[in-house]
Amino acid sequence: MKKIKLNPVFRGLFVALIAVMVLSFVESCRKDDDVSEETKTQKIVFKAEGSTGVNISKAVYGIDGNPITVTGLSGTTWMSPEITMEGVIYNTNVVVNATGMDASSTLKVQIYVDGVLKKEGVSTGTNLSASTSYTF
Incomplete structure (x- = not known):
């Protein structure tokens, strides 16, 4: 060859x-x-729920370091408007403050992405401050 x-x-x-x-x-x-x-489009919702007698007063939530502050709240529950984000998202954060009736009062905050619970944080006591963050 x-x-x-x-x-x-x-x-x-x-x-x-x-x-x-x-x-x-x-x-x-x-x-x-x-x-x-x-x-990619994602829908994000932040929620807070307190036990009986808890009074939610303030919420701060945001996506990628852009905080939104909501004051003058009252009641045991709070929910942000649904936020539709397009593109790359790096992280989300939420902090909610409330006053509890006694040491066993609880406040729970949650982050939902496209209707699915992604992260949750809980605070217990009379001065409640629950927070959580979710990294994509």
């Missing part, structure tokens, strides 16, 4: 062509992943 020898110039062009094809494929795959993450 006769060996075929390639001219060094053709060999270099062949290697360069293969390298460009591989890099193009890798880059196109990476761009497809980025686009799907950017166009």
